[in-house]
Amino acid sequence: MDPDAGRLSLRGRRWAVMVVAGLVAVGMLGIWAWPGGGLVPRLTVSGVGSWQRTAEDGSREFAIELRVDNEGRVAQTVEAIGRSGPGLRLQEVEYEGVFPHELGARGRMLVTLVYSITDCSAVPVGAWPVPVRVGSWWGGVTVEAEDPRADIEAWYASPVEQLCGEEL
Structure with a gap:
């Protein structure tokens, strides 16, 4: 052997x-x-402030200022943010800079999303993540940034409740 x-x-x-x-x-x-x-980008979003109005034509609009935080150790390139949804139409994204925006590691940015309410009864109840389109070396990816305090209230609930006159 x-x-x-x-x-x-x-x-x-x-x-x-x-x-x-x-x-x-x-x-x-x-x-x-x-x-x-x-x-996978680690982004969170939280509401900072808002305003709402009913226009002369009866349309209801609100804006919500959101703080987007990069919780990761790697810088991210934010290409777009926000979406329309049931009962809500995204009208405009206001930001001091231009997109794409380089969001540094542990960095933050403030954006304002302006929405019009198209149907009060169709507005989602509960957490509704904000999609953030992030570019990377292998291509783009969309992450759903959620509010770490989501158990408190959805970021859009207060202005929608005031404009619609009903609780979500």
């Missing part, structure tokens, strides 16, 4: 060590990148 039967050659052992070391390196990079926003 051959005592070396089933053993890897020196070349085979080196290859196996390199593969294991590579897998460990990729795993460590993933452990760092995932919570840091390197693979």
